[in-house]
Amino acid sequence: MLHRYIKLVAFSTLLLIAAGGMVTSTDSGLAVPDWPNTYGQFMFSFPLERMVGGIFYEHGHRMIASTVGFLTIVLAVWVWIVEPLRWLRWMGVIALAAVILQGILGGITVLYLLPAPVSVGHAGLAQIFFCMTVALALFTSPGWKAAQTPVDDPMLRPVAATATGLIYVQILLGATMRHIEAGLAIPDFPLAFGHLIPPAWTLGVAVHFAHRLGAVLVSAAIIALAGHVWYHHRARRELVRPATLLILLVALQVTLGAYVIWSGLQPIINTAHVVNGALVLVTSLVLTLRSFRCRFAPTPGTDARAAVPGLLARKPVTSSPRI
Amino acid sequence: MVFNNLRLCAAVLTAAAVAAGCGRGNEGPPAAATARPDAKRVDPATAGTVTGRVSFEGTVPQFPPIKLDSDPACAAQHPNGLPVDTIVVNNGGLENVFVYVKDGLGNYYFDTPTEPVTLDQKGCHYSPRVFGVRVGQPLVIVNSDPTMHNVHGAGNVNQQFNFGQVVQGVKNTRTLTAAEVMMPFRCNVHAWMTAYAGVLPHPYFAVTASGGAFELKDLPPGTYTIEAWHEKLGTSSQSVTLAEKDSKTVNFSFKAS
Numbered sequence: 001m002l003h004r005y006i007k008l009v010a011f012s013t014l015l016l017i018a019a020g021g022m023v024t025s026t027d028s029g030l031a032v033p034d035w036p037n038t039y040g041q042f043m044f045s046f047p048l049e050r051m052v053g054g055i056f057y058e059h060g061h062r063m064i065a066s067t068v069g070f071l072t073i074v075l076a077v078w079v080w081i082v083e084p085l086r087w088l089r090w091m092g093v094i095a096l097a098a099v100i101l102q103g104i105l106g107g108i109t110v111l112y113l114l115p116a117p118v119s120v121g122h123a124g125l126a127q128i129f130f131c132m133t134v135a136l137a138l139f140t141s142p143g144w145k146a147a148q149t150p151v152d153d154p155m156l157r158p159v160a161a162t163a164t165g166l167i168y169v170q171i172l173l174g175a176t177m178r179h180i181e182a183g184l185a186i187p188d189f190p191l192a193f194g195h196l197i198p199p200a201w202t203l204g205v206a207v208h209f210a211h212r213l214g215a216v217l218v219s220a221a222i223i224a225l226a227g228h229v230w231y232h233h234r235a236r237r238e239l240v241r242p243a244t245l246l247i248l249l250v251a252l253q254v255t256l257g258a259y260v261i262w263s264g265l266q267p268i269i270n271t272a273h274v275v276n277g278a279l280v281l282v283t284s285l286v287l288t289l290r291s292f293r294c295r296f297a298p299t300p301g302t303d304a305r306a307a308v309p310g311l312l313a314r315k316p317v318t319s320s321p322r323i
Numbered sequence: 324m325v326f327n328n329l330r331l332c333a334a335v336l337t338a339a340a341v342a343a344g345c346g347r348g349n350e351g352p353p354a355a356a357t358a359r360p361d362a363k364r365v366d367p368a369t370a371g372t373v374t375g376r377v378s379f380e381g382t383v384p385q386f387p388p389i390k391l392d393s394d395p396a397c398a399a400q401h402p403n404g405l406p407v408d409t410i411v412v413n414n415g416g417l418e419n420v421f422v423y424v425k426d427g428l429g430n431y432y433f434d435t436p437t438e439p440v441t442l443d444q445k446g447c448h449y450s451p452r453v454f455g456v457r458v459g460q461p462l463v464i465v466n467s468d469p470t471m472h473n474v475h476g477a478g479n480v481n482q483q484f485n486f487g488q489v490v491q492g493v494k495n496t497r498t499l500t501a502a503e504v505m506m507p508f509r510c511n512v513h514a515w516m517t518a519y520a521g522v523l524p525h526p527y528f529a530v531t532a533s534g535g536a537f538e539l540k541d542l543p544p545g546t547y548t549i550e551a552w553h554e555k556l557g558t559s560s561q562s563v564t565l566a567e568k569d570s571k572t573v574n575f576s577f578k579a580s
Contacts, residue, residue, distance in 0.1 A: 031511035033473045033487045040489070050471065052394035053512040113475070113483045 002082055003140040009071045010133035010282075016068050017126055017278050019061040021271035024178055028054030029114050035107040038062070065103060072099045072133075079136070088139055095132045102129055116179040123175035127168065127281055134282040138289055143238070150293035151236055159228055160288035163221040167281045170214040173207065174277065182208045183270070189261040215254060222250045222280075225287070242287040249280045362432035370541040371569035377535040377551055379417040381579030384410055389515045396470035397447035397513060405515065408452060409555050416535020417577055419453040420553045421505060421521045423528035424539065425560065427547035433525050435459040439496065442508065442518060444472050444488070449508065449518035453554070455528040456520050458502055465494050471512060478506040481522065505552060519554055544569065551575040 023029050031054030032038050038046040038059050043066070051059055072095055079092030102125050109118040138144055177183060182204030192198040192212075198205050229236075229243035256273040263269050388404025391397035397405075411418040439461035443450045447468055456462050466472050466488035474495070475485040480503040486495060499506065503522045510516035521528055529537040539549070546564040556577040563571050 027509075027514055028511050030475050030485045030509075031473055033475075033485045039471060039487045052396070052470065054473075054514060055471065055512050056393070058511075113485055 002078055003137060003142065005078065006075060006133060006137040006140055009068070009075050010130065010137050012064070012068050012071055013126075013130045013133050014275065014278060016061070016064045017130060018271055018275045019057070019064045020123070020126060021274035022267060023057045023061045024119075025265070025267035025270040025274075026054060026057050028057040029110065029119070031055045031058045032062070032110070035110045036062075062106075065106065069099050069103060072096050075133075075136070079140075083140070085139075088136075091132065091136060091139075095129065095136065098125060098129045098132060102126060114179070116176070119179040120172065120175045123179070124168075124172050127171055127278060130278055131282055131285050134285060135289060138286055144293070150296075151233060151239060151291060152294040153232065153291065156228060156232070156239075156291045157288075159221075159225050160284065160291045163218070163225045164281070164284040164288045166214070166218050166221050167277075167284050170211070170218045171277050171281060173211045173214050174274075177204075177207045177211050178270075180204060180207060183260065183265050186212070187261070189258050215257060218280075219250055219254065222246050222284070225284070229287070238290050239287060242283050242290070246280065246283050246287065249276060249283055252276055253280055362430045365431055365433075365541060365543045367541060369567040370543055371565040371567070371571070373539040373542060373547075373549060373563055373565065373571050373573055375422070375537055375549075375573040375575065377417045377420040377422065377531050377537065377553075377575045377577065378415050379410070379412045379535070379577055379579070383412045384579065391447060391513075391515075394447065394470055394513060396468065400446045400468075405446070405448060408448075410553075413533045413535070416531065416533070417553065417556075418531050418533060418535065419451075420531040420535070420537070420551050420575070420577075421453050421455065421519070421528065422531065422537045422539070422549065422551045422575070423455070423504065423521055423523060424525065424542070425504075425548045425550040427545050428525055428527070428543075429545070431525070431543060433457075436526075437461070439463040441465060442520075443467055444474075444510070444516070447513050447516060449510075449516055451518070451530065453505075453519050453530050454521070455530060456499060456522055457526065458500060458522055458524045459498055462497050462499060462520070463494050464488070464497065466491060472510045472516075473512055475509045475511060476506065477509055478503055481506055504550075505554075517554075521552070549573050551577075553577055556580065 034040065036043060038055075039050075043059070043062055046059060076092040076096040080089045083089050083092075102122065105118060105122040105125060109115065109122055112118065177185075180203065185202065185204035185208040186192045186198060188194065192205075192209060193200070198209055226243040226247050229239045233239045253273065253276050256269060256276055259269050260266070260273050386407035386409075388401070388406055390404055391401055408419070436457055437460075440454060440456045441463045442454065443465045445467040447470070464474050469491050471487060471489050473485060473487045475483070476497065476499075477483055478499070478501075480501045481499045484497065488495065499520070499522045501522065502524050503520075505519040505521050508518040508520065527539045527542060529539060531537050542565055544565050544567050546562060548560055548562055550558055550560045552558045557580075559575045559577065561573050561575070563573050565571055
């Protein structure tokens with residue numbers, strides 16, 4: 001039941017990221033000038049018929065964010081009451097702290113007229129919070145808890161962790177590009193001003209080009225990761241499935257990135273690129289966490305309440321590999 | 324430039340509770356202008372005039388009307404959509420070009436006007452789209468629409484501000500404290516709404532009307548750089564020298580890009 005609820009929170013967070021993406025893509029971030037009120041009214045009593053134009057996106061984003069905040073309060077309490085693992089209980093609390101901080105960052109960026117560092121921080125923390133909800137859903141899943149023979153591959157762990165780290169950096173680069181309005185700083189694709197390397201440089205061009213190079217790097221990392229999984233762990237569905245999904249998602253992501261340019265930053269395509277980027281991140285995170293599953297496995301006979309990742313047995317135990 | 328606000332953000336993150344005070348623009352009266360000790364006033368007896376025309380060469384780009392479906396109150400005022408008025412050409416003359424003395428005035432001193440300039444939001448459209456205002460002169464922003472607008476003064480030099488206008492007929496006054504060509508105004512509720520203000524410390528500016536004509540009156544003798552600015556077509560500058568009671572003609576031409 002808890003696992004299903006956390007999956008609901010994770011899905012709601014993805015919707016929230018989509019709503020935030022639409023706010024930026026439609027340039028609606030300042031459509032509601034005040035915070036936490038909406039045009040001087042308590043946000044929950046703001047009339048629906050007044051949600052027009054950019055207010056629809058900005059106020060809608062705030063409403064969804066409030067819902068996710070409420071869901072996260074319930075999540076934190078529920079996990080605290082139900083979960084025997086201390087670190088997992090604290091993870092719920094940290095998720096709640098993250099969503100509160102995220103709300104404050106959102107308010108600050110509105111009140112200070114969208115300073116890029118704050119807006120990028122808001123975008124970056126959104127991804128971290130999404131990762132936390134997905135990780136919590138994974139940790140509370142029956143498969144994770146029942147895992148008996150986790151993969152113990154010393155090569156897979158750094159490859160997966162590196163891919164996940166690179167994806168997150170790439171997302172931060174993308175967020176920076178969006179919030180300094182450099183999405184079309186290089187207006188053509190796949191070339192840059194008709195060249196392989198931009199002939200002239202500004203900050204916007206540099207960030208935009210770095211995001212394109214980042215896409216190449218992330219794609220290579222994901223191909224290496226998926227290739228490793230397919231070659232060495234083809235019988236392990238819990239690894240092969242996210243690896244395959246990653247390849248599909250990254251292919252879709254590059255395609256969407258191209259269409260972002262070709263469409264001149266069409267808001268829905270732009271937002272789809274943001275949402276799919278988040279899916280790439282969490283898929284890689286799930287694969288990474290599963291590659292570290294053996295580090296989480298409690299040593300037989302130890303008290304699970306005292307279990308701490310990193311201090312646990314490294315040897316896999318025998319049972320179903322299904323997670 | 325992007326990270327110019329880093330220090331601000333550090334302060335913000337450590338003092339989020341005081342978020343109310345900043346970024347709201349200047350709502351109070353302007354600081355009193357101070358003249359340099361050697362500043363002089365223009366002698367009307369010797370002043371001259373620069374007149375001219377801004378023309379447009381090439382095919383005028385045609386855009387479909389903007390759909391206003393996202394706000395029924397706007398759509399009701401423009402059932403066939405809002406015409407795009409970024410490049411408006413009449414008889415070969417380009418409208419909405421801000422023409423001004425960019426350089427050459429030296430140390431002349433000018434009183435700050437007290438009568439306000441008005442920027443109206445009517446039909447979910449800024450009127451005027453391009454205008455001039457003096458540093459320290461009151462700028463009255465009016466919402467004549469039966470819908471809500473936010474007004475984001477997105478200055479690079481002047482302090483930015485953003486406020487909402489909920490009720491039809493509401494007015495807010497702002498003063499812009501620094502010269503800036505051009506300062507954009509945007510409504511983020513209605514993404515198509517944009518206006519531009521040329522903020523200057525002197526009165527020598529004009530916005531081309533129908534036919535592209537402009538006039539800069541009461542200029543003292545001297546050599547000036549006259550610049551023409553258009554939101555899509557960029558800028559063009561020319562130098563002109565005025566003798567006493569002189570009249571000169573300066574024409575500009577913009578081409579379709």
